[in-house]
Amino acid sequence: MAENSYDVVVIGSGPGGYVAAIRGAQLGLNVACVEEEKLGGVCLNIGCIPTKALLTSAHLVAETKDAAKHGIQFGEVTYDLGPAQERSRAVADQLNKGVGHLFKKNKVTHVQGRGRLAGPGVVEVTDADGGTTTLNARNVIIATGSRPRSIPSFPIDEERIWSSTGALYQKKAPATLAIIGAGAIGMEFADVFEAYGTKVTIIEALDRVLPLEDAEVSKFMERAYKKRGMDIHTGAVVEGADVGKKGVTLTFKDREGAEHKLEVEAVLSAVGRVPNTEDLGLDTVGVATDERGFIQVDPHLRTNVEGIYAIGDCAGRQLLAHKASHEGIVAVETIAGVSHHTVDYGNIPNCTYCEPEVASVGFTEDQAREAGYDIEVGKFPWVGNGRALAGGHAEGFVKVIRDKQYSEILGAHIVGPHATELIGEFVIGRHLESTVEEIDHAIHPHPTLSEALAEGALAALGRPIHI
Ligand code: NAD
Numbered sequence: 191m192a193e194n195s196y197d198v199v200v201i202g203s204g205p206g207g208y209v210a211a212i213r214g215a216q217l218g219l220n221v222a223c224v225e226e227e228k229l230g231g232v233c234l235n236i237g238c239i240p241t242k243a244l245l246t247s248a249h250l251v252a253e254t255k256d257a258a259k260h261g262i263q264f265g266e267v268t269y270d271l272g273p274a275q276e277r278s279r280a281v282a283d284q285l286n287k288g289v290g291h292l293f294k295k296n297k298v299t300h301v302q303g304r305g306r307l308a309g310p311g312v313v314e315v316t317d318a319d320g321g322t323t324t325l326n327a328r329n330v331i332i333a334t335g336s337r338p339r340s341i342p343s344f345p346i347d348e349e350r351i352w353s354s355t356g357a358l359y360q361k362k363a364p365a366t367l368a369i370i371g372a373g374a375i376g377m378e379f380a381d382v383f384e385a386y387g388t389k390v391t392i393i394e395a396l397d398r399v400l401p402l403e404d405a406e407v408s409k410f411m412e413r414a415y416k417k418r419g420m421d422i423h424t425g426a427v428v429e430g431a432d433v434g435k436k437g438v439t440l441t442f443k444d445r446e447g448a449e450h451k452l453e454v455e456a457v458l459s460a461v462g463r464v465p466n467t468e469d470l471g472l473d474t475v476g477v478a479t480d481e482r483g484f485i486q487v488d489p490h491l492r493t494n495v496e497g498i499y500a501i502g503d504c505a506g507r508q509l510l511a512h513k514a515s516h517e518g519i520v521a522v523e524t525i526a527g528v529s530h531h532t533v534d535y536g537n538i539p540n541c542t543y544c545e546p547e548v549a550s551v552g553f554t555e556d557q558a559r560e561a562g563y564d565i566e567v568g569k570f571p572w573v574g575n576g577r578a579l580a581g582g583h584a585e586g587f588v589k590v591i592r593d594k595q596y597s598e599i600l601g602a603h604i605v606g607p608h609a610t611e612l613i614g615e616f617v618i619g620r621h622l623e624s625t626v627e628e629i630d631h632a633i634h635p636h637p638t639l640s641e642a643l644a645e646g647a648l649a650a651l652g653r654p655i656h657i
Contacts, residue, residue, distance in 0.1 A: 196222045198525060199313045199327035201305040201470070204231020205511040206502030207333030208289050210518030215296040217526040222325055223298055224305035224315050229289040230282075232335055233511040236355045239285055240278040241378055244358070245543045247274035248385035252545060256582065271386045272361040301325065307471035311497060314471075329497045329525045332477075332485060333518065334470060336463040336503035344370065344431035344459055350438050351431060351457045354379070363388045364455035368440050370428050372399035374542045376460035377411070381544040384418055391421040391452060393442050398424055400542060404554040404603045406569075410586060411605065414546060423450075431457060465504045480506065489532040491521040499525070513538050537620050541610040546586045549613035552601035552620055555591055564594045568626075568649025570642055572606045574656040577637040583607040588646035590616075590626060597625035602646065608639055615643050626650050 198214045200207045203225035211223040228235045251269050293300050301315050301323065308314040313325045338353035340346040348356035354375050363386035369376045372394035384390045392399065392415070398408035399415070399422065412422055425445030432439040440452045465483045472479065478486045478494045484506030491499045499521040502514030516533050523529035542548040558565045568591075572584040586606030593600050602616035619629055629647035634640045648654045 194324065195326040196220050196299070196328070198222075198329045198331060198522065199224065199305070199325050200331045200333055201313065202231060202333035202335055202466075202502070202504075203229045203289065203300075204333060204335050204502060204514060205233045206335070206514030206518045207231065207331065208292070208518075209515040210331050210333060210501060210522045211298045212292055212296050213519050214522040214526065215298050217522065217528060219522070219526060221298050222301050222327075223293065224301045224303060224313065224325070226302070226304040228286050229293070229300065230286045232337075233514075234285050234289065235282050236358055238511055240282045240358050241354070241382075242543055243278035243281040244274055244382045245378060245545075247277065248382045249545060251385040259582070269363075269386050271363045271382075274386075275359070275361050278358065306469065307475050307477070307498070310475055310495075327497075329499065331491075331518070331521050331525075332467075332470065332493075332498065332500040332504060333502050333514070334466040334504045335514075336465050336509055338459065339462045339464045341428075341459065341461055344428055344440070344457065346459050347433070350433045350455075351459055353459060357383075357458050365389065366437070366454040367391070367456050367458060368393060368438070368452055368454045369458045369460060370440075371395075371460035371462070372401070372422070372424070373460060373462070374400075374540075376458065377415075377542055377544045377548075379458055379460065380415065380420060384415075384420055385545075389419070389421075391454065392423070393426050393428055393440070394422070394424045395427045396424065397445070400548060402540065403542075403548060403550055404589060404601070405556060406587075406589060407548055407550070407603050407605050411544070411546075411548060414585065426450075463503065463509055465506070467504050482506075490524040490530075491517050492524070507535055508538055508540075510538065510540070534621070537617060539613045539617050541613065543610055546583065546606050547609035548603075548605050549609040550601065550603040551613055551617050552599065553591060554601060554603070555589075558591050558593075558600045563600060565591050565600060566594050566650050566652065567591050568646055568651065568654065570645040570649045570654050570657060572642060574645065574654070575637075575639060575642040577639050578607055578642065580637065581607060581639075588642045588649075590646040590650040592626045592647075592650040597627055597651075599624060599626055599629070599647075602643075604643075604646075606642075612639060612643060615640065 197219040198221045200211045200223040214221040303315040303317040315323045346353045366389045428442045430441045437455045485500035501517035503509045539551045569589045571587045572578040578584040589603040591601040626647040
């Protein structure tokens with residue numbers, strides 16, 4: 191193949207792009223991956239991974255507060271976000287280097303610079319010094335991701351009004367923090383900063399926290415966070431922010447329409463993300479986007495232009511790393527002609543790594559009813575599980591929604607210990623079209639948290655054993 195000519199050029203090396211590149215190379219394709227920043231994208235460098243490092247630290251902080259119960263007596267204990275923040279950077283750096291090694295091992299060419307479509311089958315890459323390289327591509331996969339949405343009435347400056355990126359680089363927990371938006375980002379950072387001593391106020395426009403989760407899960411989490419001393423305003427909309435030398439005065443309207451002013455040291459704006467699809471040369475070749483800028487794709491991730499694919503956040507739907515990786519595999523396997531499978535968007539798990547953890551897959555109870563299913567709902571509380579009690583974390587529940595006709599698992603919702611690890615069982619169950627009876631028939635080891643999943647399945651049949 192001529193120099194700078196590839197079977198596939200992937201633009202972006204997040205969990206969508208780098209996975210697509212490696213899978214393409216495994217299939218014998220000659221692949222280049224263009225990245226203007228660090229390999230691994232948002233997820234690995236300023237998203238999923240460093241936040242999970244911080245959340246692990248926050249979890250340990252919370253555990254120390256309970257240490258006396260285990261016979262551990264500390265002298266005076268102090269909590270300092272600084273070292274935890276440094277550790278989170280080290281974890282991200284280690285993984286970032288790991289992607290570089292995987293590229294070498296799989297013979298993926300890493301091209302450093304900003305890629306843009308310069309014509310059919312042509313990607314132009316501009317490096318940091320302004321130099322350009324032209325790559326010829328039989329196929330292009332656009333995997334450019336998304337960035338935090340900045341709202342004009344409280345624009346992100348990363349000094350006083352942070353995005354998730356600014357929040358990740360704080361070495362000191364502020365005395366007070368307002369978090370706008372109670373989606374995954376808002377709820378995860380609330381956990382981290384509260385653990386390190388910040389007085390956190392959450393303001394959410396919709397009528398509950400984690401509004402995409404089952405309503406009972408949202409209710410549980412709101413109560414759990416309030417018990418920790420956080421202030422939560424739902425149905426409340428932030429209208430403006432005055433940034434001063436010492437902090438920010440936020441103006442927001444509560445659900446009754448009354449106006450409030452809140453003085454805080456800093457603000458985290460966690461109000462969603464927008465796709466990185468500008469200045470990519472999409473118009474040059476005529477790639478269609480929707481009204482919000484997300485690239486439109488078919489079930490095989492093909493755009494309207496032959497040979498151009500889009501995956502991950504820039505292609506819309508759920509903005510989740512695991513969805514991006516799967517789309518990457520589907521796209522590149524379609525290019526290689528080895529597979530015709532598609533992504534099952536109805537069976538993508540949602541995970542929020544706050545304390546307690548929240549995870550779900552499939553329909554919420556309200557969605558199942560709205561879809562017209564005749565359902566039975568089972569709820570098994572963690573207090574009925576020996577391992578959870580022994581581990582000292584028995585708050586929350588496993589909720590299973592089954593369709594009465596075929597006993598299909600319509601939805602599963604876990605709030606409690608290791609929820610994000612445990613949800614995988616229901617993902618596989620739904621993938622294999624298992625019934626709730628089959629979840630119970632599969633023998634779960636004792637004593638484990640996993641037993642509560644089988645109990646949740648039994649609860650959906652009206653016959654849990656341990657409650
Ligand atoms: P989100 O869309 O999930 O939540 C944003 C929230 O902000 C919404 O609930 C919205 O009602 C609220 N909001 C918007 N404008 C507001 C205003 N003016 N005042 C008050 N509230 C307002 O977005 P996010 O939490 O920023 O996360 C972005 C994306 O990244 C999401 O798709 C999320 O799933 C993904 N993400 C996932 C994880 C995870 O899986 N653990 C972690 C981080 C981010």
